Amino acid sequence: MDQLLQQLINALSLGGIYAMLALGLAIVFSIVGLINFAHGDIMTFGGYGIFLSMVFGFPPIAALCIGLGAAVVMALAMERTAFRVMRGADVISLLITSFAVSEILKVLFQNGISARPVPISFPAAWSGSYQIGGMTIGVAPTASILVTIVSLGCLTFVLRRLAIGMAMRAAAEDFDMLRMLGVRANRVVAAAFAISGLLAGIAAVIWTAQRGSVDPMMGFFPVLKAFIATVLGGLGSLGGAVLGGFVVGTLEVLTQAFLPDALAPYRDAIVLSAVIAVLLVRPDGLLPARSGARS
Amino acid sequence: MADAALFAHPARLRAANWLRTFAALGVLIGTVAFLTLVFGRTGERIAVLMCVNVSAVVALAVFCGNTGIVSFGHGAFMALGAYLSGILTMPAGLQRSALPELPGWLAGHELSVLGALPFVLLAGAGFALLTGSAISRLVGASAAIATLGLLIIVHSIAVSAREFTRGSQTFYGVPRITDLTFVLMAAIVFVILARVYRESRWGLFVRAVRDDEDAATALGIAPRRARLAAWTLSGTLAVVAGALYGHILGAFSPASFYLGLVFAHVVMMIVGGMSSVGGAVVGVIAVTILQNTVRNLEGGITLGGVTLPEVFGLTTVSLGVAILLVIWFRPQGLVGGFELGPGAGAGLLRRIASRATEPPAPRPVSTETLKARGLSRAFAGVKAVTDVSFDVPAGRITGLIGPNGAGKSTLVNLITCQYDADTGSAEIEGVDLTGLPRHRIIDHRVARSFQNLRLFSGLTAFENVLVAALAAGNSRQRANAIALRELEAFDLGSIAAIRADNLPYGARKRLEIARALAQDPAILLLDEPAAGMNPAETDDLADRLIRIREDRRIGILLIDHDLRFVNRLCSHIVVMNRGEKIAEGTPEEVRGNPQVIEAYIGRGRVARAADAQTPQDQALAN
Numbered sequence: 001m002d003q004l005l006q007q008l009i010n011a012l013s014l015g016g017i018y019a020m021l022a023l024g025l026a027i028v029f030s031i032v033g034l035i036n037f038a039h040g041d042i043m044t045f046g047g048y049g050i051f052l053s054m055v056f057g058f059p060p061i062a063a064l065c066i067g068l069g070a071a072v073v074m075a076l077a078m079e080r081t082a083f084r085v086m087r088g089a090d091v092i093s094l095l096i097t098s099f100a101v102s103e104i105l106k107v108l109f110q111n112g113i114s115a116r117p118v119p120i121s122f123p124a125a126w127s128g129s130y131q132i133g134g135m136t137i138g139v140a141p142t143a144s145i146l147v148t149i150v151s152l153g154c155l156t157f158v159l160r161r162l163a164i165g166m167a168m169r170a171a172a173e174d175f176d177m178l179r180m181l182g183v184r185a186n187r188v189v190a191a192a193f194a195i196s197g198l199l200a201g202i203a204a205v206i207w208t209a210q211r212g213s214v215d216p217m218m219g220f221f222p223v224l225k226a227f228i229a230t231v232l233g234g235l236g237s238l239g240g241a242v243l244g245g246f247v248v249g250t251l252e253v254l255t256q257a258f259l260p261d262a263l264a265p266y267r268d269a270i271v272l273s274a275v276i277a278v279l280l281v282r283p284d285g286l287l288p289a290r291s292g293a294r295s
Numbered sequence: 296m297a298d299a300a301l302f303a304h305p306a307r308l309r310a311a312n313w314l315r316t317f318a319a320l321g322v323l324i325g326t327v328a329f330l331t332l333v334f335g336r337t338g339e340r341i342a343v344l345m346c347v348n349v350s351a352v353v354a355l356a357v358f359c360g361n362t363g364i365v366s367f368g369h370g371a372f373m374a375l376g377a378y379l380s381g382i383l384t385m386p387a388g389l390q391r392s393a394l395p396e397l398p399g400w401l402a403g404h405e406l407s408v409l410g411a412l413p414f415v416l417l418a419g420a421g422f423a424l425l426t427g428s429a430i431s432r433l434v435g436a437s438a439a440i441a442t443l444g445l446l447i448i449v450h451s452i453a454v455s456a457r458e459f460t461r462g463s464q465t466f467y468g469v470p471r472i473t474d475l476t477f478v479l480m481a482a483i484v485f486v487i488l489a490r491v492y493r494e495s496r497w498g499l500f501v502r503a504v505r506d507d508e509d510a511a512t513a514l515g516i517a518p519r520r521a522r523l524a525a526w527t528l529s530g531t532l533a534v535v536a537g538a539l540y541g542h543i544l545g546a547f548s549p550a551s552f553y554l555g556l557v558f559a560h561v562v563m564m565i566v567g568g569m570s571s572v573g574g575a576v577v578g579v580i581a582v583t584i585l586q587n588t589v590r591n592l593e594g595g596i597t598l599g600g601v602t603l604p605e606v607f608g609l610t611t612v613s614l615g616v617a618i619l620l621v622i623w624f625r626p627q628g629l630v631g632g633f634e635l636g637p638g639a640g641a642g643l644l645r646r647i648a649s650r651a652t653e654p655p656a657p658r659p660v661s662t663e664t665l666k667a668r669g670l671s672r673a674f675a676g677v678k679a680v681t682d683v684s685f686d687v688p689a690g691r692i693t694g695l696i697g698p699n700g701a702g703k704s705t706l707v708n709l710i711t712c713q714y715d716a717d718t719g720s721a722e723i724e725g726v727d728l729t730g731l732p733r734h735r736i737i738d739h740r741v742a743r744s745f746q747n748l749r750l751f752s753g754l755t756a757f758e759n760v761l762v763a764a765l766a767a768g769n770s771r772q773r774a775n776a777i778a779l780r781e782l783e784a785f786d787l788g789s790i791a792a793i794r795a796d797n798l799p800y801g802a803r804k805r806l807e808i809a810r811a812l813a814q815d816p817a818i819l820l821l822d823e824p825a826a827g828m829n830p831a832e833t834d835d836l837a838d839r840l841i842r843i844r845e846d847r848r849i850g851i852l853l854i855d856h857d858l859r860f861v862n863r864l865c866s867h868i869v870v871m872n873r874g875e876k877i878a879e880g881t882p883e884e885v886r887g888n889p890q891v892i893e894a895y896i897g898r899g900r901v902a903r904a905a906d907a908q909t910p911q912d913q914a915l916a917n
Contacts, residue, residue, distance in 0.1 A: 035436050085623055091436045092365050093622050096565055100615035100622075103558055107608035107615075115607070224447060231440045265455030269448040276429050276444060283432045 002135050007257050013141035015249025016148030017203045019242045021226035022233065023155070024196030026241035029230070030172035030289065031192045032087065034094040038078060038102035039226070042197050043219030045105075046071030046204030048113060051120050051214050060122055067208075068201035075197025079190060087189075109216035117215035120208050127212075144206040151202055152242065155195065159238070164191050172236070172289075225252070232275050234285025243286055248275065300645075301788035304757055305775040307647050308639040308792075315637070316490045319573040320483055323349060326580050327479055339475055345583045346478035347543050349576055350485040351536035352563045356575040357489050358529035359564060361498055362522055363505040364434065367557050368426070368442030371449035372530045373537025374552035375422055376415055378453070378460055380538035381469040383411040389468035396458035408472065408542055412535070419534025420527060427526035431519045434508070446557060453549035460549065467546040472539070481539060485532060489572045492528055496765050501525045503751045503762045510749035513711060514766040514814065515737035555611075559586075562618045568628020570753065577630050582617065589613040639755070640792030652772055654780035657847045658740075663724055663817040664688040665741060665850065670709050670719035670729075679705040681874045682719070687818055689850040692840065694865030694882075696855065698894055701871040703854045704746050707820050711736050711743050723818065737767060742816035744807045746823045746854075752796035756787055756806055759795055760813045767814040774813075781809040785839060801832045805839075812843065818850045825860050837863055870894070 021039065028034050049070025053063040082101050086094055129138045159165035164187070170178045171188050179185050200219070207222065208214055229248045233240025251271045259267060278286070327346065330338035355369045385393070387403040394402075404411075426445055433441050454463050472478065492498045501521040503511040508518050541547060559582070567578020589610050621628060637643050665687040672680045680702040687693045695703050708714045710721040712733045721728045723739050731739075751759050760781050764774035782788050785805040790798060795806065804824060811819055824840075825833045837860060844851060855861050861868065861882075868885045870878040872894040878885050885891055 029436075035440070082619070089622075089626065092363070092439070093626055095365065095436065095439060096561065096618060097622055099558065099561070100618045103611050104615040107612050110608055224443070227440050228444055231437045235435075235437050235440075266452060268451040269455075272444045272448045276441060279437070279441065280429055280432060283437070285437075 003257075005135065006137075007253055009137060009141050009145065010257075011250040011253040012148075012246070013144040013206075013249075014253055015246035016144055017206055017222060017245075018225050018229050018249045019245025020148060020151060020199040020203050021223055022229040022241035022245040023152075023238060024199040025223075025226055025230050026233075026236065026238050027168065027172075027192050028196050030236040030238065031168060031175060032083065032094070032189055033091050034083060034086075034098060035091065035227070035230075035235075036078075036196070037095065037098040038105060039098075039196065039200060040219030040221075040223030041102050041105040041109075042071050042074045042078070043200040043204045043207070043223065044109060044214065044216060045074040045219075046201040047120075047208050047214035047218050048109065049201075050205065050208055051113075051118050054120060060126075064205050067205055068198060071201030071204060072194050072197040075193045075200065076190060079193040084186075084189075087185075106216050106220075113216075115216060117213040119213050121212065122209055126209055140206070140210045144210070147202060147206060151199065155199075158195070164188070168192055168195075172238075225249075228272060228275050232278060232285060234288040236289035237285065237287050240285050240287035240289070247286075251275075301783060301791060302779055303647055304639060304779065304791050307644040308757070310644055310647055311637055311639045312490065312494050314643075315573060316487060319486055319490075319576045322573075322580065323482060323486070323576050324479070327475070331475065341583065341587055343473065343475050343478050343543060345579060346475070346482040347536065347539045348560070348563065348579045348583065349482040350478075350539060351533060352560050352567075352575045352579050353482075353485045353489045353572060354529055354532035354536050355560055356529075356564050356569055356572065357492060357532060358525050360570045360572070360575070361493060361501045361505065361525050363570075364438045364442075364522075365561065365569075366442040366529075367439065367554075367561065368430075368445035368449075369530070369533045369560065370552040370554070370557040371426075371446050372419060372423065372533035373540055373556065374449055374453055374549065376419060376534035376537030376539075377469075377541025377544075377547060377552065378466065379418055379534075380408065380411045380415050381466060381541050382459065383414060384408055384470050384542075385468050386470075393461065393466070393468050394458065398458070401459075408470065408538075411538070415534055415538050416531060419531040422534070423527040423530025424523070427523045427530065431522040431526055446553070450549055450553050453552075463548055463550070465546050465548050469541055469545050469547075471545040472542040478539060478543070481535075485536070486572060486576065488528075488532065489575075493572060496771065497521060497524045499754070499758060499762045499765060502753060503766075506751035506753050507749045509713070510745060510751070511762075511766075512733045513713075513736070513743055513745075514763050514810070515734050515768075516762075516766050517732075517734045558611075559614060562614045565618055565628060566621045568630040570627070571630055574628050574630035578628065581629060582614065585613055585617055586610050638792055639757070652776045654776045654783075655773060657849075658815040660689045660740075660817045660848045660850075662689060663740065663850065665710070665818045665852070666720075666722045667706070667710060668720050668722065670706065670721065671717045672705060672709055672714055673717060678874045680709060683871065683874075683876045684719075685869045685876065685879060687850045687852045689817055690844070690848045691866055692844055692851045692853055692864045694853050694855070694861040694868035695871065696858065696861055696868060697871035699856075700873075701894075702874040703871055704822055705874075706871070707743060707822050707852070707854065710820065711741065737814055737816070740815070740817035741820065742811040742814045742818075743820040744811050744822055744824060746826070748803050748807060750795040750798075750803055750807060750810070753794065755792050755794055756798065756802075757782065757791040759806060760810050763810045763813040777813050777815070781813045784812070784843070785809040801828060804828060804832075805836070808836075816849060818852065820852045820854075822854050823856065824853070825855055825857055833857065833860055840864060 025036060025039055028036055046067045050063045050067035053066040058066065078101060082097055086097055126139055129136050159169055167178060167183050167188050168191060203222065225248050226245060229244035230241045232247060233244030248271065251274060255267045255270055327342045330342040351373060355366060359365050382401055383404050383406045387405050390397065390402060430438055430441050453460050460466055500516045501524065503516060504518045504521050512518055544551065563578040563582045564575055566581055567576065568574030592609060668684045670680055670683045683706060697703050705714065709716045710728060712729060712731055716729045723741060726739055728736055728739060728741065751762065754762065757778055760778040761774055764777040769777060782791055785808065787802060787806055787809060790802060795803065798806065808821065808824055825836055828836065840851065841864065853861060853864060865882065868882055869876060870885055870891050877890045877894060878888040
């Protein structure tokens with residue numbers, strides 16, 4: 001029982017990170033049709049932001065905020081330099097563009113900072129644990145679950161209550177119509193990138209806090225999982241992305257905990273195969289995005 | 296173009312296709328010759344790698360170019376080929392030390408590279424079929440990400456399955472190939488296979504699916520099967536290319552086939568232009584030259600007294616920049632969507648005049664009748680179609696009219712299984728069409744056109760019609776002749792070699808009807824064929840439809856808003872309003888029906904219409 005609860009917390013914590021990354025991908029995809037391969041590099045850049053500000057002697061909390069800011073700035077810069085000229089291009093061209101941006105950024109990280117992992121030392125208390133009813137629970141997973149809940153809650157508020165959020169949801173349904181109504185396209189797209197960058201930054205904070213180091217590929221693997229999560233949830237569907245993130249995270253934790261040792265190295269292969277099996281039954285994902293296309 | 300020229304079109308197309316293949320091969324062989332003659336041994340090494348890359352990228356483009364889906368998963372096939380061929384050809388002694396735990400059935404075969412090829416091919420085809428059965432269900436970005444998933448799966452298996460692959464350690468002892476002629480031959484074979492597939496029945500089908508999946512399905516093409524065929528051929532070729540790559544390297548690890556390689560190959564494909572085989576060849580050559588130039592700079596270089604520092608990963612950056620520049624400034628790639636060399640319309644081919652076979656007479660139509668019975672469909676409570684019944688017999692043009700939103704297009708979509716009917720049936724010759732898979736409708740000789748144009752934009756006018764004739768089950772020769780027959784009937788002969796997306800609107804509209812007729816239907820459903828046409832074009836279309844009905848005795852269901860057009864063509868009219876059939880009969884009967892007048896003119900005016908019947912008639916007739 002205890003072990004199950006423990007694993008549940010791990011699953012929520014990991015799933016939360018995937019969910020935030022997947023949501024960031026989905027927001028951008030639903031508005032501009034871009035599957036952002038470079039999303040992982042936004043997260044990595046956030047991690048480097050934390051690392052550098054701590055090197056320069058900022059206190060840990062300030063460093064985290066700088067990391068968040070760095071991720072947002074990177075997302076906006078990416079939109080401005082690489083993707084704005086591509087507005088309206090087809091999905092494949094956009095995908096390839098982001099692929100190229102991602103490769104270039106990785107080389108820049110390797111040359112500019114280091115090809116190897118650089119350590120980040122947070123206060124010891126952050127990686128501690130506490131006891132509840134005989135159960136040992138890590139501080140970091142707890143914090144990550146709380147942060148995930150708060151972030152998703154705030155985002156729901158923004159998307160449902162604020163004008164820019166409603167504009168973004170409308171843009172996801174029909175961007176051209178929204179522009180005809182006089183809403184500034186650039187502002188909506190920039191807001192989408194900013195939010196996706198912020199979510200990637202939060203993911204970077206939680207990720208580095210749990211692992212204590214940053215390397216050029218840090219964001220890459222979690223974002224690969226987030227890709228899978230967005231497709232599993234239904235490409236372009238925001239709710240689907242969150243659901244997909246949690247499903248992928250849970251599957252990963254479960255296979256880690258309960259897979260026999262001989263099969264352990266095949267964990268990623270098994271999780272991905274399971275997801276593809278789901279797609280065979282539901283090619284449009286678990287919560288498909290709506291479309292009003294007529295024949 | 297005169298008729299004689301039109302009827303030579305298939306022969307010219309064939310000649311143009313071979314010329315294009317030779318153009319691509321000429322560029323490749325020329326570059327190889329240049330590299331070896333100018334740069335000697337270094338050039339030969341570069342040329343060997345380039346030829347293997349041509350094989351790999353052509354294999355990749357067989358899927359990506361024809362389906363429009365970018366695959367990141369071909370690294371998985373290459374890894375399979377490299378490891379399998381490596382294990383089968385490795386000297387036994389070396390194998391015992393390198394792979395001590397290799398299962399007995401795989402160990403100690405010591406085959407030659409060509410001897411291992413059949414096994415590599417077989418394993419590749421099996422693996423491609425297995426993975427394709429999943430990936431062919433997905434389209435667009437979802438499919439691209441699924442292929443990325445495949446790459447990650449295979450990579451993690453390659454790292455974990457130590458007894459076969461030595462895990463992430465270097466896999467060594469693979470016999471080296473350094474023979475340029477051998478790899479050049481392989482590249483040539485790959486290019487020819489890719490070209491033959493592209494122009495084949497299945498290549499045309501999958502390109503039609505790429506351009507418009509719904510329209511292709513309505514023609515009787517099963518989209519998944521078409522994509523699966525492309526994936527399987529492409530994957531099998533990629534496995535062979537991977538085996539070649541392994542033999543070139545001699546020693547490799549799972550990382551050799553991971554994102555770095557995939558990125559390079561995708562860049563080569565996109566830079567050249569992914570929708571043509573020539574593009575793949577040109578892309579590989581351009582990127583090879585770029586890579587080798589940059590690689591010389593990577594180790595640091597002194598330029599005019601300034602020493603540039605060593606930059607790790609400069610080749611990757613240059614690839615990234617190359618692809619960005621190409622996508623920004625030439626989104627179709629250096630070669631573009633066209634193949635290298637002349638098209639079928641080129642003056643070069645004017646002297647080819649061998650006539651295609653005599654156009655076959657349309658399949659006879661006798662008494663087939665499409666019977667719609669009690670068709671209903673609701674969308675989330677909105678009753679789009681409620682209990683509609685009518686007949687469309689052969690030899691008659693039946694009109695279906697009604698105000699916007701009356702449910703006319705929905706009705707056509709129900710008959711052709713675009714939507715599932717809630718209740719009711721659409722029978723022809725005793726077979727109920729509702730509930731059939733969409734691509735089986737044409738087996739019962741029911742064809743349709745679409746309200747919004749749905750042509751295969753990447754195919755020429757001729758190919759658009761040809762695909763329809765092929766999908767109806769005709770042989771290539773017969774399909775050619777049928778396509779010419781329809782192009783002639785709709786006065787499209789002079790634009791046979793032009794891509795559909797470059798045609799003017801009126802021609803596109805006619806082409807869509809020609810495409811449907813190429814399937815030799817007994818019943819043809821035309822959804823607003825005259826929409827957007829000017830009066831002269833509408834009259835012209837009416838003449839052609841009347842002639843077709845007289846010549847072929849087929850039944851036509853004609854949906855349109857233009858009452859003058861409908862009245863001229865139809866001897867029987869069905870009127871719908873708000874999802875229900877409100878009247879049916881001859882044009883005169885329908886015109887006098889008060890419900891019809893109300894639906895079209897509105898209630899207030901009906902009373903006045905009762906006083907002045909004649910102007911009312913006038914209004915409807917116009």
